[in-house]
Amino acid sequence: MSSHGVASDRSPGTAPPDGPAYSGLDRAIKALSWWWMASPLILLTPVTALAMGFSGVRAEFGMEFIWAALVGAVVAPVAGFVVAHMGHRRRARRRFTIMGAVSAVPILYFWVFAVLLAECPDGYHC
Numbered sequence: 001m002s003s004h005g006v007a008s009d010r011s012p013g014t015a016p017p018d019g020p021a022y023s024g025l026d027r028a029i030k031a032l033s034w035w036w037m038a039s040p041l042i043l044l045t046p047v048t049a050l051a052m053g054f055s056g057v058r059a060e061f062g063m064e065f066i067w068a069a070l071v072g073a074v075v076a077p078v079a080g081f082v083v084a085h086m087g088h089r090r091r092a093r094r095r096f097t098i099m100g101a102v103s104a105v106p107i108l109y110f111w112v113f114a115v116l117l118a119e120c121p122d123g124y125h126c
Contacts, residue, residue: 025087032080035072036099043069073103 046065049057077100084092 025083025089028083029080029087029089029092032076032083033095033099036076036080036103039069039072039076039103042072070107073107077103 042065046058046062049055077096080096081093081100084096
């Protein structure tokens with residue numbers, strides 16, 4: 001049976017291009033994905049350094065690591081979604097949407113319970 005009339009189930013942008021070389025767009029998508037995946041490791045670096053006996057790292061650079069992890073968790077999915085949208089990469093857009101949702105859960109949890117509910121003193125109803 002000939003396959004001349006059968007359409008491929010791959011649409012443009014759903015898989016890397018054929019051949020050994022990736023485009024710059026695919027490299028950017030991969031880098032943004034790795035950046036997002038590294039955010040929890042960046043967040044835990046001061047704790048790991050403290051456990052290994054380097055208390056100065058947590059004391060001097062603890063907040064910088066927290067901010068770097070937060071920026072990676074927020075900026076990487078947004079930038080990745082924009083890059084994937086501009087490059088018409090459907091699977092990458094879905095992946096970055098899921099990354100954004102996963103990042104939003106702990107950020108919103110912290111915001112609601114540590115910031116908003118902390119503004120109400122005990123015994124008062126806000």
